[in-house]
Amino acid sequence: MSSKLLVSLKGVKPARLQGIASILAANHSPVNRVIQTGTKRVGYSKRCVSSVSGVGTEGTRSTVVQLLNNIGSKREVEQYLKYFTSVSQQQFAIIKVGGAIISDNLQELASCLAFLYHVGLYPIILHGTGPQVNGRLEALGVEPDYIDGIRITDERTMSVVRQCFLEQNLKLVTALEQLGVRARPITSGVFTADYLDKDKYKLVGNINGVCKDPIEASIKAGALPVLTSLAETVSGQTLNVNADIAAGELARIFEPLKIVYLNEKGGIINGNTKEKVSVINLDEEYDDLMQQSWVKYGTKLKIKEIKELLDFLPRSSSVAIINVQDLQKELFTDSGAGTMIRRGYKLVRRSNLGEFPSPDSLRNALQRDPDIASGAESAASYLRNLSSSQFVSYSDEPMEVLAIVKENSLVSQLEKFLCSKVGWLNNVTDNVFSSLKRDFPSLQWVVREDDENISWHFGKSEGSYLKNGKVLFWYGVKDLNTVSQLVKDFSASVAPTTSPAGHKSNAFSSSQSTRSYSTRSAPKPQGVNKEKARVALIGARGFTGRNLIALIDQHPHLELAHVSSRELKGKKLEGYSKGEIIYENLSVDDLKRLEAEGGVDMWVMALPNGVCKPFVEAIESVKGKSKIIDLGADYRFVPETEWAYGLPELNERQKIAAAKKIANPGCYATGAQVAIAPLLEFITGLPTVFGVSGYSGAGTKPSPKNDPAFLSDNLIPYSLTNHIHEREISTRMGREVAFVPHVAQWFQGISHTISIPIKKGSLTSEQIHELYEKFYEGERLVKVTEDVPLVKSISGTHGVLVGGFKVNDAQDRVVVCAAIDNLLKGAATQCLQNINLALGYGEYDGIPENKIAQK
Known part of the structure; x- marks a missing residue:
């Protein structure tokens, strides 16, 4: 139910290791134990899902990239890293x-900046010091x-002002250096200014020039530049400049992809809905936005100033207003x-071909369609059909995104939704x-399962429905x-296809994913193999490994070849009677x-x-004859052309039998899927699964969740x-499920109580019971009963009740x-079960008949 790992970086300097540990802590990254280098250790205690080995800077970068993958999908992280590194540093x-931010969130700020530094990104940092100045002045009366x-x-x-700027600059630089980040304080020499209004504001500047040299020298030397917004006149008089204004002037000189304003609110708040505004597209929304009743005072001025800034920057530039804790999520998701x-x-709305800038502009956009790009459909034929059809299209001016909608007697159909990489990156x-x-x-629309952006469509x-x-x-x-x-119409129109070989789908990167169930009509494999087979178990120390060893020991055809456990290396495997097995690493x-x-x-793989x-x-690199089963979650969400999903009662057994690689389902997920699947066509809302497991599910490493004393007279909700x-349940059910x-x-043992919304009046309790009996007819490891299943009835047995x-x-x-x-x-x-199917044995070979399931 939870796992803990070790992050190990060999050859990385202790200062940088300390930095990574602090980054993990400040960003709530689920890493567990120790980061080590040589004989020096940096202790760190948190939960862990990431394991990396690396050397020096590359190892550090690899670790941080994997941690970024915990914030967003691998596709998003790689996409944005490529985007951000496409320009000069x-x-x-x-x-x-x-x-x-420096006063209240210094460690969070430093760790966020360290994240960027450790993946080779060099933001220009400019800070203010307003609260510190106010506090110091008030102390002076x-x-x-x-x-x-x-x-x-x-x-x-x-x-x-000057004293506070120097102090805060030093604090931030010091905090960064403690995280293994090279940082260079730049407190003067960047901004030149005239007096804004000497009589009115005194020593306040109006920037008239920016010197890039100190900043570029810092980045060239591999150090983050940390600037104050102090400016100087030609004669050397120091002037105070608003930090927002100074950041804008820097942006006009460097033309960055991102201008980020860190504030406590974490964004612009809609005064009517009280919700955070996610995106503002100025060309499309500015005029209407400025007329909104809630856009006034500071908010109105802020939006106006940002528009004036962006109007003269490349269209790829954008401004982000964000809370410091969410900086990575804003940048990389x-x-x-x-x-x-x-x-x-x-956006441009068109309803006939003559309104497009040129036939070629539309044809070029259509080339993004996978059917047209592959030659399965002709662009010319599609354009001819479009010319005689009623349609509405939506696109931005350069047609980075094109949507074509046709009327349908049932529900309007989004026939094409085509987007370039630039369109995705800029959220057009x-x-x-x-x-x-x-x-x-x-609206209805259809997308290929292997579309890399399919999670967006979900x-x-x-x-949704997959076929x-x-x-x-x-x-x-x-x-x-x-x-x-x-x-029904969709099913009739879809011809059988398979995903391209080697192409991984991102369809199931969120809980709103879908995968259709088998009709379960295929005959069960007969299981004619009588030859011996050898099994190697990698990660044999846990409860699951022990139970699998016991089952193999009683199997008529299987025997163990190797058991691997780092902790138990050199010890004899106890409880196995077919031969002497010594644990290996x-x-x-x-x-x-x-x-x-x-x-x-x-x-x-029991890892x-x-x-x-x-x-x-x-x-796989050897291209040998063996097959692989993974008991973890790593391969449960990839296309079944790569890894079969090993739940025989709900997936085609022939598919599992033919697979070279099988993903073994999760325990909670197995019970919940078996309980929900027969009702899929009747469900109208969000099924909610209340699951309770015994503490063996928390693994063997000590924690409150497997401490009998702590659990006594107790129940622990988590995740x-x-x-x-x-x-996993949502993926396999083809609809979102709450768990x-x-x-x-x-x-040991799990109890599920599942509330399922259904179409009003469609089924009675008796009909549902009959439906389940028929659905699982002939399934030896699923028992259907009128009574409420109890954990004590199922513990130690091999089925689902x-x-x-x-x-x-x-x-x-x-x-x-x-x-x-x-x-x-x-x-x-x-x-x-999956081993038996994959190796051609009887599916239930080695499973004790008297312990299938008890009603």
């Missing part, structure tokens, strides 16, 4: 830091004085976290889709009969050698999540949203209960 970003928001800076005030302001483009897609939702209250839809490698999406369709007809090279020798028929990839790649099994896990004081069917008085919701042993059918037994 000084053109990445200018980050303006308010003085309050001087009332801070402003006119039109500008601080009146006499000589006494200037001495305080599509969704962002604060308010992004960009010029964007005005969101702008276009907002126009679609404004003009079309309901986020825009209210429902033959394509996904039907829709929103605004409330009538169940209409949904059924949409699915097998390396990647060992796996290559053993695979080349051909002595292993099935590799079983923590995120660890087994190098082992899998080593085995209340976005648990990996929530994503709330808990740990209880018993050792489903029952307790109850429809509420309103007849629009059913509660289904399920119980499963998390160590057996939730892990080891299911693994044995």
Whole structure:
């Protein structure tokens, strides 16, 4: 249910290691234990999901990139890193830091900047010191004085301003250096200025020049430049300048991709809805926005100043107003976290071909369509059909994004939604889709399952259905009969396809993903193999490994070849009677050698999540005869052309039998899927799974979740949203499912209570029971009962018990209960089923008949 790993960086300097540890802590990154170099250690204690080995700077960068992957998807991180490194280093970003951030969030700020530094990005940092100046003046008995928001800076005030700037600059530079970041304080020599109004504001400057040399020299030397907003006249008089204004002047000189303003609110707040404004596209929205009743005072001035800045910068530049804690999310994810302001483009709505700038502009946009690009569809034929059809198109001026909608007797159809890389990076897609939702209250569209941006489509839809490698999406369709007809029409139109070999799908990077269920009509494999087979178990120390060893020991055809455990290396494997097995600590090279020798028929990976990839790649590199099963979550979300999903009761057994690689399902996920699957076509809302597991699910390493004393008379909720099994259940169900896990004081076994919204009056409790009996007819490891399944009835058995069917008085919701042993059918037994299928044995060989499941 949770895993802990070690982050190990060899050859990295202690100062940098200390920096990474602090970065992890400040960013709440789930890394567990020790970062080490040689004989020196930097202690750090938190949860962990990331493991990296590296040397020096490259190792550091690799670690931070993997940590960024915890913030967003790998695709997003790689995409934005490539984007940010496409320009010169000084053109990445200018980050303006308010003085309050340094006072209140110094460590968070330093760790965020260190993240960027360790992946080779060099933002130009400029900070203010307003709160510190006010505090110092008040301590001296001087009332801070402003006119039109500008601080009146006499000589006494200037001495305080200068002192505070130097102190805060040193604090930030020191904090960065403690994280292994080279930083250079630049407190003067960048801005030249005239007096803004000497009589009115005293020593306040109006910037008339920016010297790039100190900044570029710092970056060239590999150090982050940290600037104050102090300026000097030609004669050398120091002048005070507003930090926002200074940041704008820097931006006009360097023309960065990003201008970032860090503030406490984390963005612009809509005064009416009280919600944060995510994106403002100035060309499209500025005039209307400035007329809004809530856009006034400082907000209005801020937006106006940003527009004046962006009007003269490249269209690729944007402004982000963000809270310091969310800086990485804003920079490296599509969704962002604060308010992004960009010029964007005005959107153009067209309804005939003659309104397009030229035929070639439309043809070029159509080349982004995978069917047209592959030659499966002709652009000329499509254009001819379009010329005789009624349609509406939406695009930005350069046509980086093009949407074409046709009327449909049932629901309007988004026939084409084509976007360039630039369109995705600049979120033009969101702008276009907002126009679609404004003009079309309901809409349907189809996307290939292997589309790298398919998670975005899931986020825009209210429902989806997958068939033959394509996904039907829709929103605004409330009538169940209409949904059924949409699915029926879509199913009839989709020819069987497969994803291109080696092409990984991002379809299931969020909990709103979908994957259709098998019809389960294919015959079960007969299991005619009687030859012996050898199994190698990598990671044999845990409860699942022990149970799998016990099952293999009783199997008529399987025997263990190797068991690998770093902690138990050299010890004898107890409880195995077919021969003497000594624990090994097998390396990647060992796996290559053993695979080349051909002595292993099935590799079983019983490792923590995120660890087994190098082992899998080593085995595959040999191109041997063996097969692989992964008990972790690493490969449960890839296309089944690469890894079969090993839940035989709900997936085609022939597919599992033919697979070279099998992803073993999670324990919670297995029980929940079995309990929900028969009702899929009746579900109208969000199913909610209340799951409770015994503490064996928390693993063998000590924690409160597997401490019997702490669990006594107790129940521990955890991972209340976005648990990996929530994503897994949702993926396999083809609809979003809510899942709330808990740990209880018993050792093994899971209890699920699942509330499922259904179409009003569609089913009675008795009909549901009959439906489940028919659905699981012939399934030896699923038992259906009228009673509520209990953990004590299922603990130590090898199946799933489903029952307790109850429809509420309103007849629009059913509660289904399920119980499963998390160590057996939730892990080891299911693994044995998959081994049997993959090696041609009887599916239930080695599974004790008298312990299948108890009603």
